[in-house]
Amino acid sequence: MIVSISSFLLFLNSDNTKSCGPYYDENPFLYGLFEPTIIKDDSLSAFFLSPSFFSDYSQKRLLNPEVDNIKEWKDYFNNKYTSEDLSNIIYRSSPEDIKILIASKLNNTYSIIPKHLAKSNITKDFIAGKYSEAFKYLIFAKECEPQVTDNRKDAWSELIRDTTAMTELLEKGKLFYQETTDKYLKERYAYQCVRLAHYKKDFNLTIKLFDDLFNSLNFRSIIYYWALSHKAGAIRSLGDITYSSYLFSIIFDKCLSRRLIASQNFKSLDASLLYETLDYCKDNHERTAVWFLHAYLTNDFGSMKKLYALEPNSAYLEILLTRAIDKLENDIYEYWNRDNRTNWSNQFIRLDYPNFYSFVISCAKKENTLRPYFWYYAAGYLSLLRQDYDSMKENFTSAKRLTTNDEPEYNNRIKILEILAKVDAQKIIDENFESNILKDTKWVLDLKKYNSDDAFSWMMKRFSEKYYKQQDTAKAQMCLGFRLGKGDYPETVSPIDYRSNPGRAPLDKIIRFVESDYNRTAFDKYLIENFIYTKKDLYEIRGTLLLSKYDFENALLWNFSNIKNDLFLLPADPFQMNLNDCHDCDATVLTTKLYTKHSFAKRMLELENEIKSTSKNRAENYFLLANAYYNITYFGNSWMIIDFYRSHYSSDYDPNYLDCSKAEEYYLKAITASNDKDFQARCIFMAAKCEQNRFYIDKGFFQSRDYYYYYSDCEPNPQIKQENYRMYFKNLKDNYSKTQFYKQALKECKYFNYFVTNK
Structure with missing residues (x-):
């Protein structure tokens, strides 16, 4: 069944709003397999679809004004x-x-x-x-x-022009123009005069000077078009949009070093104004430049058709075709929504793009474009997106037949897409198919050219979808987490998945798949060898999930004591207590025992067993356990014991990660096990920290990112008192005011000081 793709009417959305800015960035966010750089025309490569509309493409050699100008001076000398x-x-x-x-x-x-x-x-x-x-x-x-350059000290300063000096220079330039007999220099004096008049904002004089000084020369170098851009700007400033756009289209077509300026100054026009601009054109080629710039700045499909009717072999057509396909790909698979829940094939299927494909294949079959094989290649790719595999094969066969010897890369590009088609078309992934596709799979991964990494990611994504459909979740995860290269990991697999989405990412099933050697196929081995996580990594993830449930005994069974990674050694002592949470401070005082997740779990079990077996040091042991339970939460210095990352902006946490109730429970136990008033005061203060953190969570301040903005108009949020989240502060004030710790807390904790002095 032939599946169509989306209405073509919006294929050329202008890209001038997608750049992150304000700095230049030529790295597009667009994701796709149709690489625009397949077009080797450097004079037009700045016009590929990109979110970086304002990038400094003038540094490209063919478009660089300095390069053009120096070349003319070299010829002159x-x-x-x-x-x-x-x-x-x-x-x-x-x-x-x-x-x-x-x-x-x-x-x-x-x-x-x-x-x-x-x-x-x-x-x-x-x-x-x-x-x-x-x-x-x-x-x-x-x-x-x-007088004609940006003389501002910074972007906020006002541009200053000395109009008196500019007038004097203009008169001097006209005199030099008359005196010299050197046509090359005469033209350049004319340019300086026209530019001075334009920047003086004397637009009528700009136009007059251009007409008077250049028309008599009968000589056109790049400087003619540089000056013409000033005339066109002056005409637009006087309100004539259509004629100025026509002139900018001429400059765009004839002068590479002013091509970028011309494209930025050509105005997007409605139908009536567009045809007024076209009326100025003297021949079909001039009209193609107008249609191209109009298509570049708008989403008008008719521009591409009109351009083809005027000049089928125009290089502009290839640029518009790549922009159309890149836009289609970006619509299909938005960059910022690349997650493991996106079903690519369904997105391809539901899109409707019949007019576009019909136009592309009709142009290809006439074989009168600049490079007919490029059009067949594009038609083949669109056929793949439409899941019309027969048409894809036919189009690729024609592309290979017509490809010239100087562009052999088309064979590899086509091979990539043919391999993707095999995977896309396969209904059931069985051992026989895996065996047959393995060589092709390795070839795509090893190629490292022609967007092959994107193609490989696409292929692994399709594999994973099909494995999920077959209920083979372990292999599906292996495909999603396939490592593209050393240090180059996809973002589709995360340890978080194994906690938050165990149905889709069943960790125990994945571990069994990795551990088992029984009936393991070559394809299985390939997936395991290239999975983002090694067996040891999976053990640590499993152990960490058990630690997050406070199941220290079973966590130790996963033998992750010798696993080395960035968080192998904990950055601080998890059994340490501070009045104020300060992770960096805790790290700087860590001079004795360095803990790991494994040694932490062992110590927790030791403390629990000591409490059960003897009353000796019971209060202190309760206190150490309470500190540990506090420090493994978001608020503590060893949060990485039970989770994989720390972000205030995420709500995707294990429940215990934000819950200080276990710590609070053990601080209260420590109080009952001790008669030392100063020690009790310390425990009550720590319980107050747990209580305050619970307030942030219960009232939604944490999720609304108000945790760090507790003070409002220099006063704490009154809710914390009104709703009984200060019981421990009250206890500390009423019953422990004579202790040494009370004085320390009053001095070091602004919250407690405010509570006591403003009650």
Whole structure:
């Protein structure tokens, strides 16, 4: 059955709102198997679908204005100077540096020349008086520079323009334009004049200067288009959106070093304004640039069809096709929702994309696009998403038939998708299928190219879904937790799952699968060898879950005493008590015995047995147990004994992780077992900490993230008194005010001090 995918009308959603910002980031959040870099045209790679709409793609060599400009200067000087030397004087030198050069020329000395210019052949020729006209222009350009660049001290400062100085420079530039007979320099003087007028915000003058100074030259280098971008900006500032957009489309198409600026200044237009812009176009090729930019900035499917009708072999079409497929993939499988509950196949099935596929396959079959094999490849991939495997095979066969020798990678890309199709199409995963697919599975993992890691993750995801359907939860977990490479773990498996979702992640079943050698297949071994957790890791997870239930005896049976990891040694003494919770403080005073989870469990059993067997030190032992039960909660210094991570923003905790009642119970037992008033005061204070923590939990302050904002207008939350969460503070104040500990608590605990002084 052919399954369609989603309405094509929204395929090209603009990506200008998806960047995290404000810093540049070229790493897209988009997830998918259709890698846009399959297109090797670097002049258009900045226009792949990406959330980083404002990334600094100008550093890409083909789009870099500096690279373009230096190339023209090298040609002008007949390659006499290196790109580095030219860049140093044009882009790396300040106006002050140029003044020093002029002084050096007058004095015929090199002693004061800036270091980055001292050894340059350009400097030597300048001082010797060679290329005087060219250096005259470079000096003028440096004089203009402060008036046409961003001179703000920071992003919050106001941009300052000296319009008087700009007017003087403009007149000077026009004079130099008239004086020189060098067409190359004349064009550049014209550019400086047009730019000055634009930044002066004299938009009519900008347009007039461009028309007067450039039209008489009959000479077009990149500078012509650089100046044209200023004219287009001036026209837009005067309110003519359609003509300015037309000019920006020309600049986009003709001048790579202004391609980014042009795309950012082309305005998204409604239908009537779009056709007004198209009316300015002189031929079909000019129209393709307008349609491309319109499609790039909007979600209009008609743009792609129109572009194909005008110029089927346009490179712009390939970019729009990759953007469409990348957007489709992102809609199917949102980056931020990649969890082990997402059913990929069902998402593919429910989407409806018939118009898109029909358009792509019709273009492919006509074989009149720039690279017909690319269109067949895209059609094959869409067929896979539609789960139309026969069409997929047919399209991939055509792609391989037409692929040129200089792009052999298509064969590997197609092989990846064909392997995925095998897994996707298989109804039941049995030993025979596992045996047949193992070699292909290893090949995809080992390839490390062409998004093969994403493809492998997709394949493991499909395996896991099918295993879950077959009730083979152990293998399903193995697939979800497959390790892609050294240190490269997927985020689909977590120790938390084994506690919070035991039906989907049955730990005991997984351990039995890992331990058993009976009838283990090659595929089983492959999963076990590459699972994120080793057998020892699983033992520690099992032991930790038992510790969280206070089942210390059975926890020790899992033999995790020699497991080495980041939390092998506890960072603090779990039997230590402090007035104020301070994990870092506890860690700094840890100078004696270092505990592990294993030695902690042994010590807990020893203390319990001592209490049962003898009355000696009973109060102290109760106190040590109480400290331990407190410290293994969220609030204590050894929370990692019973859980795997600590976050104030999560509610996915073991119930005991936030519960201080066990600690409170043992502090009260310690009180009854002792006659020492100071010791009793200490225990009552600790019980008060448990009581206060219970208030945060019971009243929802912890979940609402108000735990750290207990004070409001410099006063504690009144509820804590009103609702009897201060019983132990009252007991401490009423019955233990003469103890030494009372004085210490009054001094060190702001909560207790406030309670006593404001009762």
